Amino acid sequence: MLLKNIKDFTFNRRYMEDIKKQIEEIKLTLETWEHAYYVLDKPIVDDLVYDNKLKELKTLEEKYPEYITSDSPTQRVGGQVSEKFEKYNHKYPMLSLDNAFNQDDLYDFDKSIKKQLEKDNFSYFVEPKIDGLSISLIYEKGKFSKAVTRGNGLQGEDVTFNVKTIRSVPLRINDTSDYFEVRGEVFLSKKEFERINEERKLSNEDLFANPRNAAAGTIRQLNPTIVASRRLDVFLYYYLNRDKYTKHSESLSYISSLGFKVNDLGKHCKSIEDVIEHINYIENQRYNLQYEIDGAVVKVDEFKFYDKIGYTSKFPKWATAYKYPAEIKVTKLLNIFASVGRTGKITYNAILSPVSLAGTTVQAATLHNAEYIFNKKIKVGSNVKVKKAGDIIPEVLEVIEDELYNTLETYKKIEYCPACDSKLEIFNDEVDQYCINFNCERKIIKSLEHFVSRGAMNIDGMSIKIIEKLYANKIIKNVIDIYNFKKHKSKILELDNMGEKSFNNLLEAIEKSKTNDADKLLFGLGIRYVGSKTAKLLLERFKDVKNLLNATKEEIESIYEVGPKVAQSIIDWSSIQENVDLINELQIVGVNINFSKNQSNDNVNISKKSFVITGTLSKPRPYFVDLIESFGGKVISAISKKTDYLLAGEEAGSKLEKAKSLQVNIISEEDFFKMLEG
Structure with missing residues (x-):
C-alpha cells in the first residue's frame, strides 16, 4: 500500500510538472508571436492561430489555477475598475526637457x-x-x-x-x-x-x-x-x-x-x-x-x-x-456660413481656397461660434493663416491685416436660424447660439436622420435624401410618423424613384426596428449628452425608457460614469409633455421600450468568422472593423486559405485577386449588411 502511494505521488508530481512546463511553453510561444505582431510589425501567424493558442492557455489555467501568474498573456485585462489612481513616488525624478x-x-x-x-x-x-x-x-x-x-x-x-x-x-x-x-x-x-x-x-x-x-x-x-x-x-x-x-x-x-x-x-x-x-x-x-x-x-x-x-x-x-513648427499656410477665406444641428446648436464654418496642409487638401475649417470669429477679427474675403490643430482639425489661426483686409466689412453674427429664421438664443453662460424652434425644419430633418441611423434605430434605406423628400411632401414630420409610413403608401408611390419594391423594403426595415433593444431607441431620441454607451448604462439600471424618464436626478447620477450634465439633460427632456407623449405613442405602435440586454451578438452568423477588408467602402475602414468585432468576428490583415470573407469595396486590388485564387468568399458592402440582418 505504501509503495502504491509513493508511485501515485511520483506520478502526480511528474504530471503536474508536465502541465506547468506545457503552460510555460505556450506562454513563451504567445510572447514570441505578440512581439512579432505588436513590436516588430511582422506577424508570423494568423490571428486565428494566435486566438486558438491563447484559448488553449486559458483552458489550462482555468483547470490548474495554481499556475496562473501575473505575466501570463491571459492577464493583460485582469484589473478591476478603480475608484482612483494611487500616487507613486518616483525612485528617480521624471524630468521634462x-x-x-x-x-x-x-x-x-x-x-x-x-x-x-x-x-x-x-x-x-x-x-x-x-x-x-x-x-x-x-x-x-x-x-x-x-x-x-x-x-x-x-x-x-x-x-x-x-x-x-x-x-x-x-x-x-x-x-x-x-x-x-x-x-x-x-x-x-x-x-x-x-x-x-x-x-x-x-x-x-x-x-x-x-x-x-x-x-x-x-x-x-x-x-x-x-x-x-x-x-x-x-x-x-x-x-x-x-x-x-x-x-x-x-x-x-x-x-x-x-x-x-x-x-x-x-x-x-x-x-x-x-x-x-x-x-x-x-x-x-x-x-x-x-x-x-x-x-x-x-x-x-x-x-x-x-x-x-x-x-x-x-x-x-x-x-x-x-x-517642429506646425505647418502653417496662407489661403483666402472665401465665405462664412452657419449651420444648425439636431440639438439646435449653430456652428459657423469657413470655406477656404484649397490649400495643401499636413499631407491633405484643406478646403474648409470650423469657426465654432460667433465669439471665435470676433476674437480672431475674421472677415470674409481676407487672407488667413491656417494650420491643423494637433495635425488633425483645420483651424484658422489669424487674419493677415493687409491693404485688402482694411477694405472688408466686419463680420456680423447671425441673429436668426439659417434654416427656419427663428430668433436664436444663448443659454446661461454659454457662447453658443441655439435655435429653440421645435418646428425648425432642419433640426427636425437632422433629428430624423439621427433616429434612423445605424447606431440608433437602424432603419436601413432611409437616407437623408429620402427623409428630406418625405418631409417636403408632409409625409413624415416627426418620429412617430415613421411608424405610420404604411398609411401613406399611395402618396409615397407617386414620389420620384419610389417604387413598390423600395416602399416594401423601407416598410420592412421600419417594422424590424420596432424590435430593437431600448438603448437604440433612447440613443435615437437625441437627448443631449446621451450617446449610445450612456444609453446602455442608463437602461441597464432602469430597464425601460419610462422608468428612466420617471427617475430623479439623484437616481440617474448614482450610475457609474453618468454625471450631473447627463442627469439634468434627461430631467429637462422628460419634463416636456410632448416628449412623454412621444414615448407613449411609440409604445402604442409597437416600438420596444424595454431593455433585455442579456442579448449577445454571438448568434449573428459572422461570429467567430475572420474578415479581410480591402478597397474603398462607403464609410472609413474603422467603422467596419468595429462592426465586425461587435458581432464577434475578427478582422485580419492578410488573406490566407483560412480567411472566411474578403469584404471588398471599389478598387480592391491584389487582395481581391488573391482571394479569388484561394477561393475565399468575396462579399460586397451590401452582402455584408445582409449578413448582419440575417
Missing part, C-alpha cells in the same frame, strides 16, 4: 555642452519626439511590476492595470535584476485615433481633438477593459540602469533585445551638423508616419558625461527637445 525651436538654439545647446566638458570627444543621439504621454515601466526580477505616469516629475499615478493592456509592453523580460526601470511614451496611432473618433461620432460623443489627448484620456480611464479597447501603443527610449552600458545608443539596443518597442528612426550623430541633418530628415518623414510626432529629441550619447553636464530643477542639460 528644455526646448529648441531653431538651428541657433541647437548650436547654443552644442556650445553649452562643449563648455561644460571642455572637450569635443562626445556624440549625440537623435530620435523622434512622440506626441503622447510619458510613462515609466518597472520590472522586478524580470516581471512587470508597475507603470507610473510622470505627474509632477517627483510623484506620478499608478496606472499599472491600464498599461498592462498595451500589447507591446512585455509582461516579463530576460533581465532578472531586482529593479529594472525603462521610460517611454504611450501613444495612439493615427489609424486607431480615426477608429475611436468614428466610434464616438456614431455614439454622438464628443470627438478627441488629437491622438495625444485621446492617449492621455485613455491612460487615465478607471476601467482597464475600456483602455484595452482603445489599443494604445508605446515606444521606450530611456533605460535607467545605466551602469550596464556606457552609451544611450547601446542601452536602446539592449532594451530592444529584451522585447521593448524602440523607435527605428533613432540615429547616432557625431556632430551638431549631423544632428540638424537628421532632425530635418525626421521632419520630412513626419506625415508619412503612422503616429504623431511634434519634434525630435537630442541627447548626448555617452552616459559618463551626464553628471558633469548637469541638471536644472526641471530638466537635464544634456538633452533638448527640438519642436
Whole structure:
C-alpha cells in the first residue's frame, strides 16, 4: 500500500510538472508571436492561430489555477475598475526637457555642452519626439511590476492595470535584476485615433481633438477593459540602469533585445551638423508616419558625461527637445456660413481656397461660434493663416491685416436660424447660439436622420435624401410618423424613384426596428449628452425608457460614469409633455421600450468568422472593423486559405485577386449588411 502511494505521488508530481512546463511553453510561444505582431510589425501567424493558442492557455489555467501568474498573456485585462489612481513616488525624478525651436538654439545647446566638458570627444543621439504621454515601466526580477505616469516629475499615478493592456509592453523580460526601470511614451496611432473618433461620432460623443489627448484620456480611464479597447501603443527610449552600458545608443539596443518597442528612426550623430541633418530628415518623414510626432529629441550619447553636464530643477542639460513648427499656410477665406444641428446648436464654418496642409487638401475649417470669429477679427474675403490643430482639425489661426483686409466689412453674427429664421438664443453662460424652434425644419430633418441611423434605430434605406423628400411632401414630420409610413403608401408611390419594391423594403426595415433593444431607441431620441454607451448604462439600471424618464436626478447620477450634465439633460427632456407623449405613442405602435440586454451578438452568423477588408467602402475602414468585432468576428490583415470573407469595396486590388485564387468568399458592402440582418 505504501509503495502504491509513493508511485501515485511520483506520478502526480511528474504530471503536474508536465502541465506547468506545457503552460510555460505556450506562454513563451504567445510572447514570441505578440512581439512579432505588436513590436516588430511582422506577424508570423494568423490571428486565428494566435486566438486558438491563447484559448488553449486559458483552458489550462482555468483547470490548474495554481499556475496562473501575473505575466501570463491571459492577464493583460485582469484589473478591476478603480475608484482612483494611487500616487507613486518616483525612485528617480521624471524630468521634462528644455526646448529648441531653431538651428541657433541647437548650436547654443552644442556650445553649452562643449563648455561644460571642455572637450569635443562626445556624440549625440537623435530620435523622434512622440506626441503622447510619458510613462515609466518597472520590472522586478524580470516581471512587470508597475507603470507610473510622470505627474509632477517627483510623484506620478499608478496606472499599472491600464498599461498592462498595451500589447507591446512585455509582461516579463530576460533581465532578472531586482529593479529594472525603462521610460517611454504611450501613444495612439493615427489609424486607431480615426477608429475611436468614428466610434464616438456614431455614439454622438464628443470627438478627441488629437491622438495625444485621446492617449492621455485613455491612460487615465478607471476601467482597464475600456483602455484595452482603445489599443494604445508605446515606444521606450530611456533605460535607467545605466551602469550596464556606457552609451544611450547601446542601452536602446539592449532594451530592444529584451522585447521593448524602440523607435527605428533613432540615429547616432557625431556632430551638431549631423544632428540638424537628421532632425530635418525626421521632419520630412513626419506625415508619412503612422503616429504623431511634434519634434525630435537630442541627447548626448555617452552616459559618463551626464553628471558633469548637469541638471536644472526641471530638466537635464544634456538633452533638448527640438519642436517642429506646425505647418502653417496662407489661403483666402472665401465665405462664412452657419449651420444648425439636431440639438439646435449653430456652428459657423469657413470655406477656404484649397490649400495643401499636413499631407491633405484643406478646403474648409470650423469657426465654432460667433465669439471665435470676433476674437480672431475674421472677415470674409481676407487672407488667413491656417494650420491643423494637433495635425488633425483645420483651424484658422489669424487674419493677415493687409491693404485688402482694411477694405472688408466686419463680420456680423447671425441673429436668426439659417434654416427656419427663428430668433436664436444663448443659454446661461454659454457662447453658443441655439435655435429653440421645435418646428425648425432642419433640426427636425437632422433629428430624423439621427433616429434612423445605424447606431440608433437602424432603419436601413432611409437616407437623408429620402427623409428630406418625405418631409417636403408632409409625409413624415416627426418620429412617430415613421411608424405610420404604411398609411401613406399611395402618396409615397407617386414620389420620384419610389417604387413598390423600395416602399416594401423601407416598410420592412421600419417594422424590424420596432424590435430593437431600448438603448437604440433612447440613443435615437437625441437627448443631449446621451450617446449610445450612456444609453446602455442608463437602461441597464432602469430597464425601460419610462422608468428612466420617471427617475430623479439623484437616481440617474448614482450610475457609474453618468454625471450631473447627463442627469439634468434627461430631467429637462422628460419634463416636456410632448416628449412623454412621444414615448407613449411609440409604445402604442409597437416600438420596444424595454431593455433585455442579456442579448449577445454571438448568434449573428459572422461570429467567430475572420474578415479581410480591402478597397474603398462607403464609410472609413474603422467603422467596419468595429462592426465586425461587435458581432464577434475578427478582422485580419492578410488573406490566407483560412480567411472566411474578403469584404471588398471599389478598387480592391491584389487582395481581391488573391482571394479569388484561394477561393475565399468575396462579399460586397451590401452582402455584408445582409449578413448582419440575417
